[in-house]
Structures are given as structure tokens and as C-alpha cells.
Amino acid sequence: MASFVLYSILSTVFLYFVFIISRKRRRLPLPPGPKPWPIIGNLPHMSPVPHQGLAAMAKVYGPLMHLRLGFVDVVVAASASMAAQFLKVHDSNFSSRPPNAGAKYVAYNYQDLVFAPYGPRWRLLRKISSVHLFSGKALDDFRHIREEEIRVLVRALASAKTKVNLGQLLNVCTVNALGQVMMGKRVFGDGSGGADPEADEFKSMVVELMQLAGVFNIGDFIPALEWLDLQGVQAKMKKLHNRFDRFLSGILEEHKTKARQSNGQVKHKDLLSTLISLENADGAEGGKLSDTEIKALLLNMFTAGTDTSSSTVEWAMAELIRHPNIMAQVRKELDSVVGRDRLVSDLDLPNLTYFQAVIKETFRLHPSTPLSLPRMASDSCDINGYHIPKDATLLVNVWAISRDPNEWNNPLEFRPERFLPGGERPNADVRGNDFEVIPFGAGRRICAGMSLGLHMVQLLTATLAHAFDWELADGLMPEKLDMEEAYGLTLQRAAPLMVHPRPRLSKHAY
Known part of the structure; x- marks a missing residue:
């Protein structure tokens, strides 16, 4: 009897404390934010350019905001300290993706690496990508491919007789470099980018994907309205998926056919051959790969792995053209380290201190994904x-953080010196360790292709700055260059960078 009474007392005390704690937890308020409308919530408050609109809201409501988009709780982190709370302290709790139309209708129903739920399958896909494509060994093994594709781009620019769309040529270069690594062949012709309808079509597909992925789709936030597709987003996504699937299925079948014809005598060293081999072998964590998962991985690589790099280089070159004094310092360093008789190589990059600061400043002011992929x-x-709340969607406003006046002096000014000794952030790391500048994100879901992206951006930008003098098309003065941003998931220029390249190295360097 005594033990029963003691048990009852202890149970009562335990339940009392559970009740008090739960009440206290319930009493904690949601983060501040604009008052939501009935049903649709804060959807009317969203700006046409979301990262800019949310940055403006943060000035009113603070660096941690709560929005109610339809029936979905959304929290927005807009400062380095808030980003660290979510992506470092509470990273494990924010490692999955919320349901969204893009992952469902374009990315093979969440079977890709970017949108896969956090778990064994995601870890398997991440491990495959990390080991075979993005490891230090893989980057070293394929260094000659990157350098050769950039040399092809340089030759195309050196022979250009009229103005060129630099962004288009950069996209062809990055896609072909990745294509060589992924499947041992160029995706687009000879790589020159000249009159290539396939290259133009692919670029348009990628741009459309980034635009659609950046739309705040009503069906994602009010599930009962998903079937109506009020914005027409889902229909566009389905059509775009079919275009991508034809492109990727053709690549996959061509590779399998070649493998069958060789009867195993030809040993491929590209990633796609490795992925195909994993269709018949048990993976380390989660089983075999399917054709759909392979195509979903290819989709990630050929979209997120190319457009982000080419657009960042385009921004870097625009800033250098706008700031002749900075371009002069970059060239002085390049001429000192590399000379004028050859092109820049991967091995030169660690010796380019001022240039590395220019790249960091480009990533700060023009992060390729200004509003992080949702968690x-x-x-x-x-x-x-x-x-x-549980199931709340997290958005980290990378663009706002990198322009935060509490973190950066004169944040809108392009000033590489801030990353040099004596500057405000001399030891800043863009690889997710310093939350003041996180262009690749941070934590478990940090960009899988970060290392490759860094190498491509650095080598491409250094080569273009070193090998050519640049004039803007149509007599435009550098200070008049349009630096407006286009709407989309990635930070595209509103107006393409149209330029005249003028070779400045010894002829044999080209």
C-alpha cells in the first residue's frame, strides 16, 4: 500500500512538471512578423523578388521572422547569428525538405539529392556524389578536363568578331566540363557555343527551372487548392520535366548502349558508368540505384552544378569591368604569378591572394542561391x-545576411580588401564555417558540389580576367552597367553581360 501511495505521488509530481513545462513551452511566442490574412496568410506580402522583399521585412520585424503562407508556418533567418542557430545548433532538426511542387513534378518525386528526405537514401546519394565527383581525388583527376574546356572557351572568345553573350558561353563551358566528367563527352558540340541550338535550348530549360523553383506556389501552402494549379506552375513543371527527362534518358541510354557494345572491354572512368554499375550492386546504405535515381542525380548536376557557377562568374566579371582599379590589381597579381605566355592553371589559384579576396567578395554580394533551399x-x-512549430519551413536569407550593415562596413560596396589582412574579415571562409557569408549554405544539407563550384568559379574568372581586355557592347560605359537581379531561385542578371573580348596575352597562349 505504501509503495502504491509513493508511486502515485511520484507520478503526480512528474505529470505536474510535464504540464508546467508544456504550458511554458506553449506560452513562448512565435517570432514576430506581418499580420496574416485569413486563409492565404502572408502570401500577399511576398515581393516579386522574394529575397529582397524578405530582407526589407527583416528591417521591420527583426532577423528572425514568422510568416504564415497559407496553412504553412515559415520562419526566416536574416542574420548570421540566426543562421548559426538553425544550421549549426539545431542543424539535425532542420535537415529535411518540406513538400513542394518542384521536387514532386520536376525532380522525379523527391528521388534526387537536393530534395530527397533526410535519411538512408539521401546519405547514399550524398556519399556517391562526394566520393566519385566532389572528393579531392576526383577534383585532381579531372583537373585537366576543366582546364581544357576553359581553353576551348578562351579560343572561342579570342576569335570572336562581334559582341558575345558571356553568360551563354560560360554556361556552355560549365555544362561541357561537367559532361566530360559525368559521361566522358561534351554535351554541346565543340564547346565554342557558336550557333548551337541544343545549347540555347538547354540554357532556356535551366533558366525556366530556376524561375519556376523560385515561385511561391499557392498549392504548396494551401494543399486543398493544389489540384486547381491557380498559377499554372504545376503544368509548366510537368512540361519542363518531360523535356529534361528526354534529354537525360537519351544520355543514359546512349551510355548503356556503348557499354553493351564494348562487352565490358572498354573501362569508362566517368561518373555515369559508376552510377550504372551501382544499379546491380548493393549500396553501402540503402540498396541499389534505379534509372530514375540516376536521372535525378544527373538533373541535379546539370542544373545546380552548372548554372550557379556560370552566373557567379558572370557577376564577378561584371564587377571587375565596373571597377577598373580592382581589375588592374587582379591583372597585376596574375601577370606576376602566371606571366603572359600561358593561361592560368588550377595550381596557380592558391598563390593569388588578392584574386581570392575578389572571389569571396563576389560570393558575398552575389550569392548564387540568395534564398536558401527550404528546410x-x-x-x-x-x-x-x-x-x-513542428513542420515549419525554414528559409535562410543568404542575400540579406551578406548585406547586413551590422556585419559589414559599407555592405553594398564591392570591396575585396575586406577579406585581406587588415580588413574586417581577413580569415572568412565561404565553405559554411563563417555564417556572415554562406553562399553554399551550411550544415548537413550544404551544397554537395561546393568544392567543384569553387574550383570552376575561381579558374574561369581568373582566366577571363587574365586573358582578355573587356569592352562593354554598344559603347556602354562601365559605370552605367545594369546590375539589376532577375527573379528566380538562383541569382541571375536581369540583363545579360554583352561584351567584346580583346586578347592581351602572347598569341601562343591561346
Whole structure:
């Protein structure tokens, strides 16, 4: 009897404390934010360029905001300290993606690496990509491919007789470099980018994908309206998926056919051959790969792995053209380290201190993904005295953080010196360790292709700055260059960079 009474007392005390804690937890407020409308919530408050609109909101409501988009709780982190709370302290709780139309209708129903739910399959895909494509050994093994594709681009620019769309040529170069690594062949012709309808078609597909992925789709936030497709987004996504699937299926079948015809006598060293071999072998964590998963991985590589790099280089070159004094310092360093008798190589990059600061400043001012890919809270949690509900969508405003006047002096000014000794961030790391500048994200879902992206951006930008003098098309003065941003998931220029390249090295260097 005594033990029963003691048990009852202990149970009552335990339940009382559970009740008090749960009440206290419920009493914690949601982060501040604009008052939502009935049903549609804060969707009317969203700006046509979301990262800019959310940055403006953060100035009113603070660096941690809560929005109600339809029936979905959305929290937005807009400062380095807030980003660190979500992507470092609470990273494990925010490692999955929320449901969205793009992953469902374009990315093979969440079977890709970018949108796959956090778990064994995602870890398998991540491991395959990390080991075979993005490891230090893989980057070294394929260094000659990157350098050769950039040399092809340089020759095309050196022979150009009229103005060129630099962004288009950069996209062809990055796609072909990745194509050589992925499947041992160029995707687009000879790589020159001249009158190539396939290259133009692919670029348009990637741009459309980034635009659609950046849309705040009503069906994602009010599920009962998904079937109506009020914005026409889902229909466009399905059509775009069919175009991508034809492109990727053709690549996959061509590779399999060649493998069958060789009867195993030809040993491919590209990633696609490795992926195909994993269709018949058990993976380390989660089983075999399917054709669909392979195509979904290819989709990630040929979209996120190319457009982000080419657009970042385009921004870097635009800034260098706008700032002749910075371009002069970059060239002085390049001429000192590389000379004028050859092109820049991967091995030169660690010796280019000022140039590395230019790249960091480009990533700061023009992050390729200004609004992070959404994450989802697996469980409710408390951050900085606010309650974050379970299943809430997290957005990290990378663009706002990198322009935060509390973190950066004169944040809108392009000033590479801030990353040099004596500057405000001399040791800043863009690889997700310093939350003031996180162009690739941070934590478990940091960009898988970060290392390759860094190498491509650095080598392409250094080569273009070193090998050519640049004039803007149509007599445009550098200070008049349009630096407006286009709408989309990635940070595209609103107006393409149209230029005249003028060779400045010894003729044999080209």
C-alpha cells in the first residue's frame, strides 16, 4: 500500500512538471512578423523578388521572422547569428525538405539529392556524389578536363568578331566540363557555343527551372487548392520535366548502349558508368540505384552544378569591368604569378591572394542561391526565446545576411580588401564555417558540389580576367552597367553581360 501511495505521488509530481513545462513551452511566442490574412496568410506580402522583399521585412520585424503562407508556418533567418542557430545548433532538426511542387513534378518525386528526405537514401546519394565527383581525388583527376574546356572557351572568345553573350558561353563551358566528367563527352558540340541550338535550348530549360523553383506556389501552402494549379506552375513543371527527362534518358541510354557494345572491354572512368554499375550492386546504405535515381542525380548536376557557377562568374566579371582599379590589381597579381605566355592553371589559384579576396567578395554580394533551399523542422523547438512549430519551413536569407550593415562596413560596396589582412574579415571562409557569408549554405544539407563550384568559379574568372581586355557592347560605359537581379531561385542578371573580348596575352597562349 505504501509503495502504491509513493508511486502515485511520484507520478503526480512528474505529470505536474510535464504540464508546467508544456504550458511554458506553449506560452513562448512565435517570432514576430506581418499580420496574416485569413486563409492565404502572408502570401500577399511576398515581393516579386522574394529575397529582397524578405530582407526589407527583416528591417521591420527583426532577423528572425514568422510568416504564415497559407496553412504553412515559415520562419526566416536574416542574420548570421540566426543562421548559426538553425544550421549549426539545431542543424539535425532542420535537415529535411518540406513538400513542394518542384521536387514532386520536376525532380522525379523527391528521388534526387537536393530534395530527397533526410535519411538512408539521401546519405547514399550524398556519399556517391562526394566520393566519385566532389572528393579531392576526383577534383585532381579531372583537373585537366576543366582546364581544357576553359581553353576551348578562351579560343572561342579570342576569335570572336562581334559582341558575345558571356553568360551563354560560360554556361556552355560549365555544362561541357561537367559532361566530360559525368559521361566522358561534351554535351554541346565543340564547346565554342557558336550557333548551337541544343545549347540555347538547354540554357532556356535551366533558366525556366530556376524561375519556376523560385515561385511561391499557392498549392504548396494551401494543399486543398493544389489540384486547381491557380498559377499554372504545376503544368509548366510537368512540361519542363518531360523535356529534361528526354534529354537525360537519351544520355543514359546512349551510355548503356556503348557499354553493351564494348562487352565490358572498354573501362569508362566517368561518373555515369559508376552510377550504372551501382544499379546491380548493393549500396553501402540503402540498396541499389534505379534509372530514375540516376536521372535525378544527373538533373541535379546539370542544373545546380552548372548554372550557379556560370552566373557567379558572370557577376564577378561584371564587377571587375565596373571597377577598373580592382581589375588592374587582379591583372597585376596574375601577370606576376602566371606571366603572359600561358593561361592560368588550377595550381596557380592558391598563390593569388588578392584574386581570392575578389572571389569571396563576389560570393558575398552575389550569392548564387540568395534564398536558401527550404528546410523543414522535424520537431518543434525554441530558438532565442521564440517557439518554432513542428513542420515549419525554414528559409535562410543568404542575400540579406551578406548585406547586413551590422556585419559589414559599407555592405553594398564591392570591396575585396575586406577579406585581406587588415580588413574586417581577413580569415572568412565561404565553405559554411563563417555564417556572415554562406553562399553554399551550411550544415548537413550544404551544397554537395561546393568544392567543384569553387574550383570552376575561381579558374574561369581568373582566366577571363587574365586573358582578355573587356569592352562593354554598344559603347556602354562601365559605370552605367545594369546590375539589376532577375527573379528566380538562383541569382541571375536581369540583363545579360554583352561584351567584346580583346586578347592581351602572347598569341601562343591561346
